[in-house]
Amino acid sequence: MPHTNSAPQLFIGLISGTSADGIDAALVRFTGDGDTTQCELVHGHTYPWPEDLRVRLISLGQGAPVDSLDEMGTLDVRIGEHFATAALQLASDAGVAARDVHAIGSHGQTVRHRPAGAAFDGHHPFTMQLGDAHVIAERSGITTVADFRRRDVAAGGLGAPLLPALHNALLHSPQEDRAVLNLGGIANFTLLPAHGDVRGFDTGPANALMDAWCARHTGQAFDAGGAFAAQGACDAALLQRLLDEAWFALPPPKSTGREVFHLDWVEARLHGNEAAADVQATLLELTAASVADALLAHQPGTRRVLVCGGGVHNARLLERIAARLPDAAVESTARHGVDPDFVEAMGFAWLARQALLGKPGNLPSVTGARGPRVLGVVHPAN
Template identity: 65%
Template sequence: MTASVLARLDPDAPALFMGLISGTSADAIDVAIVEFADARPPRLRFGGDYRWDDTLRARLVALGQQAQAVTLDEIGELDVRIARAFADAAIAALADAGLAPAAITAIGSHGQTLRHRPNGTAPYTLQLGDPSTLAERTGIVTVADFRRRDVAAGGHGAPLLPALHAALLADPAETRAVLNLGGIANLTLLPPDGPVRGLDTGPANGLMDAWCRRHTGAAYDDGGALAAQGLVDASLLQRLLADPWFAEPPPKSTGRDQFHLDWLDTRLAGTETVADVQATLLALTARTVADALRAAQPDAGRVIACGGGVRNPVLMAALADATGLPVDSSARFGVDPDQMEAMGFAWLARQTLLGRPGNLPSVTGAAGPRVLGGIYPA
């Protein structure tokens, strides 16, 4: 099946690819069905998000905390359970889009990150969601495990979407930055001339969601209402900013296994109010994005935001204030902010099937361009 797909894949002919991702917040499985052809920009044909089983999601969130232990048996079982959930989301998306599995050339599946440790003597990144199970259940060629080849080549395996950001949002007349506000925030730097660059800047929704869930039971701070009730605690903010990771130069990446509630708890004085901590976490996101942008691309004229944080008006206002720049949703430029990442993994699947690199060494720090991921026949 894979050989036949490779043989018939014409880069100039429109073809549909599906991207699947659950980000660091594990809030939902995002699905995008995208039409690609070399001669024109990618076109989103369908986008949707599909809920996790509550018990499985709770376990995934818990495993994002560095202190959580997990057995080999549980890792193996989670690998299959996550893949089944991804397959269910893919099948539901096909039904919602009115498409048959045969209409999709391939699925690009990110999986669910369990650990991301690109530094050290044996760097690694681990995403679960068995691609063989996904291919078996959907009947669609699946491409997965995108990050590890970049890490093997000396890179961080992240961010992987700057090339797509450049294709969709670069402007020859303006220096732009694309800001993804998922569980972690990352920037893609798009100068009118010169290489595309990118980096993770630190926590975005992940810490705010976790704090809100602990103290209110809500999965996230809807509209930034909790943060808006509080005041930024300047002393706490300085203790958070003192983490050495923020001062590291790019290339750099991070995850929920580094910035989590245990990390926050060790920096609390114990007298802060719930709302003040939430306001301070929001300020941490805005401040670290602004600091990273000033250091890496001080001549930026605009920030284009995507990801779940776009729906938080308090955060968007704080980002505009901290950067001193217009901060617009990618929706203003014709790109659904909720589907950008899933679109990216559809794009990566196509790159792999065409034998094209999926990484940008100027972003990840890898030794060179690499074709990413493995191909799993239907």
């Protein structure tokens, strides 16, 4: 039976996103029930992947083939072990005993995302995240909830985005139309009108393309502060070729990932004589343009854009988004008491709690599923 408990409870949320730059871990305290639930970040940290594993995860996310079922099984367990280690280290760093953590919500690492309408064949939509939750529960001794996306996909949804309900709980205002912009490997919006239904959808690439191009041409994993992009100039013709991608014209609900937006996709649109810094500047502008175009098309009255995810630290990117949205304030979620680096990890702690309470985790208006569904599979601690 679903349980209810208004006493404070600690949950850990774990996620490695499209950028695969590490495991984001958040220790979250929930207090209260229902509409009165409060969600507080107690401690957050990002634990880097071993470089060989990070490289392999990125290649799989971009569609590289799996060598064998043996490799897939080994990766599943190995990722699960790293997730368990991250959870235990986070609790230790926060001075919390593992036995005092009610549950872990683990997103895992997406290696394939082929939901309904995806351009592969569409007949058998699926999404696949690795990170064996049995291993996480066994190694950590903490009840683990995982596999959050597949039920939504089975119900005809896209399996993403899954965090708009949490964004609504934390950042909605009855005084103004707001949008929460997550700048991860992929960018996505949660639209929070002052009055009306919550909506959400992916807008296209964010850090995934910029990081990959930067790593190839500078050896740095990401473009700190947009400094590399600042050395170049946006190539307007290239930007238009990138924006001509048919995916941008699709109506919501929609989601995407490295299966569409990867370096081969960029290189197919280059003439071959572009300066590396100019391409970086153009990829940054691609994110700014696709984000702004999506918001103006779907919630033009937005007065505040609240930014989270790794891209919040790219000052040049935020400047370009703000320039394209002159009627909206563009600011970090930190200004509203929500750490921008751990919003997603907090979200999977929240989804774990929803599952244990027997409550839906998806919003059909966002994912396109046939109805609300309880998301996640529970793996007891023992």
